[in-house]
């Protein structure tokens with residue numbers, strides 16, 4: 564009986580934690596932008612695999628991955644990044660308050676990302692050397708923004 568009560572109490576705690584997570588500030592924007600970032604990771608993974616020779620070069624797949632990266636950029640609406648939706652408001656996000664701080668260069672970093680994604684879109688379907696040539700700038704654009712604006716993922 565005691566075990567049952569403890570188990571029931573644990574279930575209630577777990578349930579209320581889940582409800583709280585849903586109600587947490589900016590929960591849906593955070594979920595959506597993290598999903599888009601995961602999609603970026605999948606697509607850049609396709610390109611990186613070819614650049615490193617881990618998967619055979621396939622012009623169509625490479626082009627599709629680059630198109631998707633540009634597509635995400637174009638979708639990346641300010642509605643997903645409302646002021647204050649940082650990791651002090653909701654621990655589910657790794658976005659740092661610095662994104663919205665006075666003098667933040669998030670806009671410049673986003674522009675570099677756009678430039679690199681567009682360059683990859685032009686290069687990926689041409690040939691493997693062109694893809695490789697566009698890889699550093701693209702990876703660098705992701706990393707530069709994470710370094711400045713994303714809390715380290717432990």
Ligand code: HEC
Pocket residue numbers: 593596597598600601603604605607632655656657658659669672673676701704705706708709712713
């Ligand atoms: C302009 C800034 C910026 C750029 C450019 C950027 N990211 Fe991010 N990324 C972020 C921020 C901020 C977060 C944290 C989002 C959150 O937790 O709400 C993040 C989170 C992520 C995550 C973790 C998502 C999760 O599930 O928590 C992945 C994976 C990721 N980015 C991949 C990429 C890739 C790949 C690129 C380049 C193609 C990229 N990002 C470009 C800012 C950026």
